Structures are given as C-alpha cells and as structure tokens.
Amino acid sequence: xxxxxxxxxAEQASFSKKPRTSHSSxxxxxxxxxxxxxxxxxxxxxxxxxxxxxxxxxxxxxxEQNIQQRGADSAPKAMSADQVAAAVEKIRKAANSGIKKQMxxxxxxxAGTAKWSYDGVCADPAVFGTMLxxxxxxxxxxxxxxxxxxxxxxxCLDASARYSHLYLKGHVNIRWSGSGEFKFSGxxxx
Numbered sequence: 038x039x040x041x042x043x044x045x046x047a048e049q050a051s052f053s054k055k056p057r058t059s060h061s062s063x064x065x066x067x068x069x070x071x072x073x074x075x076x077x078x079x080x081x082x083x084x085x086x087x088x089x090x091x092x093x094x095x096x097x098x099x100x101e102q103n104i105q106q107r108g109a110d111s112a113p114k115a116m117s118a119d120q121v122a123a124a125v126e127k128i129r130k131a132a133n134s135g136i137k138k139q140m141x142x143x144x145x146x147x148a149g150t151a152k153w154s155y156d157g158v159c160a161d162p163a164v165f166g167t168m169l170x171x172x173x174x175x176x177x178x179x180x181x182x183x184x185x186x187x188x189x190x191x192x193c194l195d196a197s198a199r200y201s202h203l204y205l206k207g208h209v210n211i212r213w214s215g216s217g218e219f220k221f222s223g224x225x226x227x
Contacts, residue, residue, distance in 0.1 A: 142198035149226025
C-alpha cells in the first residue's frame with residue numbers, strides 16, 4: 038500500500054519575530070560622536086541633520102522595545118502549589134538518591150568521619166525553601182542543619198555496608214548561591 042506524503046504547511050507558517058534592521062548609520066554616528074565629542078563633523082544641511090536625528094531616534098526606540106520585551110519575557114512565572122510540590126519532590130528524590138549512592142564503606146566509617154557532598158541546581162528559590170521547610174526562599178548563603186531536620190525534609194538517608202548500617206552523623210552543611218546552585222555536605226559512619 039502506498040502512503041501519501043503529508044502536505045507542507047510552510048505557506049501557513051507565520052513569523053513572530055520582527056525583521057531586524059541594522060541601523061548601521063546610526064551606530065556609526067554614535068561611535069563617531071563618542072570618539073570625538075568636541076570635534077565630530079556636523080552636517081551643513083538642515084535635511085542631513087534631521088535625517089541623522091531621525092535615525093538615532095529610531096535606533097533608540099528599537100533598543101527600548103527590545104529591553105521592554107526581554108523584561109516581559111524574563112519575568113518569573115508564579116508556580117501553583119501543585120507545581121511547587123512536584124518540583125520539590127523531584128529535587129528531593131534526586132538529592133536523596135545522590136547522597137545514598139555516596140554512602141559506601143570506607144575505613145573512616147568506623148569513626149563516623151566519612152565525607153559526602155551533593156551538588157544540585159534549583160532555579161526557583163521558593164522551591165528550595167519549601168523543600169527544606171524554610172517557609173520561603175533562603176536568606177542565607179551558608180547554613181547548618183541537624184541530621185534529624187535534614188532527614189525529615191529529604192527523606193531517610195541510610196545505607197548498608199558489610200555487616201552494619203551507615204547513617205549520617207553530625208550536622209549537614211547547606212550552601213546556597215543566588216544563581217540556583219546548592220550543595221549539601223556532611224559526614225556519615227556506622
């Protein structure tokens with residue numbers, strides 16, 4: 038059986054972007070004025086001066102529109118409670134799994150000084166704060182949390198090795214950067 042090709046919808050495609058104009062003469066005029074503010078050449082004809090001012094005004098207007106459009110596009114979108122809960126659960130599971138994978142037997146486990154660290158990314162500070170039960174975005178860059186509190190929010194973190202179980206010890210260090218990167222670190226042992 039022969040199959041027919043699907044019809045092209047290229048004719049129906051519409052472009053949402055505006056065509057860019059180069060404004061090369063306006064850019065050249067700006068460079069000249071800024072390079073020699075006291076001695077740049079001023080045209081003699083009123084029409085030439087008027088044309089230069091119109092080109093500069095169009096260029097400035099386009100730049101303002103681009104800035105406004107970028108500002109509107111980059112505005113943070115409010116997440117619903119379900120979306121926040123889903124994002125929290127996703128990061129929590131990843132952190133829990135990543136920490137557990139590092140909890141392997143080492144001789145330093147006997148003393149409870151084996152080290153672990155987990156690096157992650159959370160673009161929304163409110164999601165990170167919700168995950169750790171902070172009641173909002175973190176207001177700190179570095180924080181110590183007790184193991185009990187940390188496990189209450191991230192989940193139970195234990196692993197078995199040889200003939201014993203490994204648990205988190207001491208405090209958990211939490212580092213948060215404003216760019217959305219975070220790091221959990223601490224110690225574990227038998």
